[in-house]
Amino acid sequence: MTPTASAFPSPRTPRRGRRRTPRRGRRLVAVGVAASFVLAACGDDDEPADAEPSESSDAGKSSALLIATTVAPITSIASNVIGGRAEIVGIVPEGTNSHTFEPQPSVAELLSDADVIFINGLVLEEPTKELALANMADDSVLVELGDETIDPDEYKYDFSFPEDEGKPNPHLWTDPSLALAYAEIVRDTMSEVDPDGADEYAANYDEFTACVIELDEAMQAAFATIPSENKRLLTYHDAYAYFAENYGFEVVGAIQPADFGEPSPQEVADLIDQIEAEGVPAIFGSEVFPSPVLDQIAAETGGTYVDTLRDDDLPGAPGDAEHSWVGLMRANYITMTAALGGDPATLEEFEVCGVGTDGAGYPQ
């Protein structure tokens, strides 16, 4: 059980052999040779597939594909796989609360023009999903990446995402192995929507995989320097549940209630008791969710309060290398390692990699 070998799956092998077969009929079935290419619409929504070779199908599409995505990390992952073959437009502005985000009605136009709409799913972006379903073209595809990456028995629920509200913790993208599963779904979806680009998507995916493996190795080496008794996470916004399991951290608590309000005085008092009992070295806030409660908790417990974790707000500015999912992981795990008493040198030395310059549209 060496840490470098165990936590990360080999490329293309979904963790724990999970299936990513479609559960909503949205996911496309892999087509071997071009023989029976029926555009994205095949089998969707139990409608009879439009198998007639209509003049409007792939010929006009592959030249100017438009891809809509939601949160910035997903936009970046998609961009790594798609490269320059399509225009990619994110919907959720960075720095906003993606969990409560309501798209402007004007987003309907983008969604109606999009050939593929990649969302996280796991009930994160319901208003955007509803707008997509109401406006998307019959032959376009909506892909819920999270739903296709893990099975319901792997969903995580907790204080911030209680099971009785039916919204699992949606943050798969903070775990590189799961982000890589997202990339694989993007590759497969795009290869079916745009078969002429399949080789390019495959090459981009392979390059991204190599990059993610390097990132993973740097993360594991950095985490190995954290005293084991410190590998416990108390976060405000609960974005690390899946990551923690895969990388040997324990989430001892999350502070933000399910309604995204502030915790009650009693809940704060309980947390302070818990922190003092367990000696949690640091409390992690998020730039997107400033909270006065964290200051209070840190002051009363003497813990370090770190408010620079980013849930889905990429570092730097659009166009910068660090303004990417890889850059986000690097920044967050440097912060986490240092605050928990480890040495983040391997992550600091890790150079942000990825496919080309990110030309995707990131609303700010």
Ligand SMILES: [Zn+2]
């Ligand atoms: Zn979040």
